[in-house]
Amino acid sequence: MQATDSPQKTPPGSGPEAAGKLRASVDAEGRIVLPPEIASRYGLRPGANIFIEEAANGLRLGLPVNHLAKVYIEPTNQCNLECRTCMRNEWTEPLGQMDRETFGHILKSLRVFSPLPKVFLGGLGEPLAHPEIAGMVAEVKKLGAAVELITNGTLLTREMSRKLVETGLDMLWVSLDGATPESYADVRLGAALPQVIANLDGFREVRYGYPRRPQMGIVFVAMKRNIADLPAVLKLGSHLGVQRFLVTNVLPYTAEMRNEILYSRALGDFVYGATLELPKLDMNEETRAPFYWVLRSGKNVAFAGGRLGETNNRCPFIDSGATAISWDGYVSPCLPLLHSNTNFLDGRERFSQKFRVGNIRHSDLQTWWNQPEYVALRERVKVFDFPPCHICGGCDLAGKNEEDCFGNSFPTCGGCLWAQGVIRCP
DSSP: OEEOSSOOOOOTTSHHHHTTOOOOEEOTTSOEEEOHHHHHHTTOOTTOOOOEEEETTEEEEOOOTTOOOEEEEOSBSOOSOEETTOGGGTOOOOOOBOOHHHHHHHHHHHTTOSSOOEEEEOSSSOGGGSTTHHHHHHHHHHHTOOEEEEEOSTTOOHHHHHHHHHHTOOEEEEEOOOSSHHHHHHHEETOOHHHHHHHHHHHHHHHTTSSSOOEEEEEEEEOTTTGGGHHHHHHHHHHTTOOEEEEEEOOOOSGGGGGGOSOTTTTTTTTSSOEEEEOOOOOSHHHHHHHHHHHTTTOEEEETTEEGGGGTTOOHHHHTTEEEEOTTSEEESSSTTSSOEEEEETTEEEEEOOOOOEETTTSOHHHHHTOHHHHHHHHHHHHTOOOOTTTOOOSGGGGBSSBOTTOOBSSOOTTOSTTTTSSOOO
16 A cells, blocks of 8 residues: 555546545555555555455555554543542542643654644543643644543633633533433532533633634433433533534443443344344434334344444554553553553453553653554554453453453453443543
8 A cells, every 4th residue: 555646636526526535546566545645644654554454335444553643641630520430439549630841741752743643631530620731732732733622611611711712722522421410410429510511601602702613522421320311411512512422331430330331231232143234214203112122132233334333342542543641651552541440341340450651751652652562562452352351251361451361461452341332532
């Protein structure tokens, strides 16, 4: 596969380009020749190795494992709330905030990448609790990188909104797990939904005063106690001008939360059953009951060609070329491996040990990213030759992520619910 300086073109207003698609060609040796702007954007440089996967209607090309496209930065693991869904309910790790020196090392490291990776400010804590968060956004934007940030919305004052918009923030994600004060406070203990809504409305008003307006998104953590609120959350978000919604499941970190999950059957469904392909169709009184039955039938369902089972055994962090950096500078392959924690997988207690590649204060990000052991890990996860620990409780090894019955060494990903499309992050 290679890039070309003269990709095939068709007359304006016709062909793939008119439909928002670019055209590639195949040379005499069977190599795919890509337009140079696509090759550059996705790190397809000469000599890069990529994974090719056969999909239902063609081929899926993955990013090369040496292409860094996104960096999660955890400004702090401290938070002003005590949510019942949070990992902090059971852990003993130290709390802290990223200092200027550590952040300076990150900025210096980012400058050497071309194209610049997207930066996402968020991890376990509340980013707006960091006193210099607006300045951190501004400094990343000066490099020319896109910046996203996630918040619980309680500290999103009008002054903070103005600072974030002025810095050039590209996307603001807000965690919103309820549509009434009672249901919201039931999940995010001590939070006040009316104030969060007022803050979001203030952010919307502030951004209209600037030519470059950041988008807004809502993340909803679904569980039994709040799933009935999802339609109202969607309506509320639309009223506030939200452009993107992301629904994820809860991962129980405490025994209390085990009964809140909504995916006890979904882990096995859509994978092993017969294939059922559905077209686009209206969702109304006539289709609601049959559609509900279809989803519970255990079939491998596809909607207009998009198969639900294709989300299995695919790491969203490795696939998207991401890495994560904790508040104290440690580099990890993904957000789930940023901190050690105990969680419950299908009712079984499981310990997930954090995995650290190195520290940004000791060497630059490019060095850690290209470390042979880290590259080998990303290649291993791309292939995803791990046992299905998420649905198999047959051995003691499934209780940790340190080794598995296939002979894989730490870290193992067979019990990761992010890789099964159950848990999702922006």
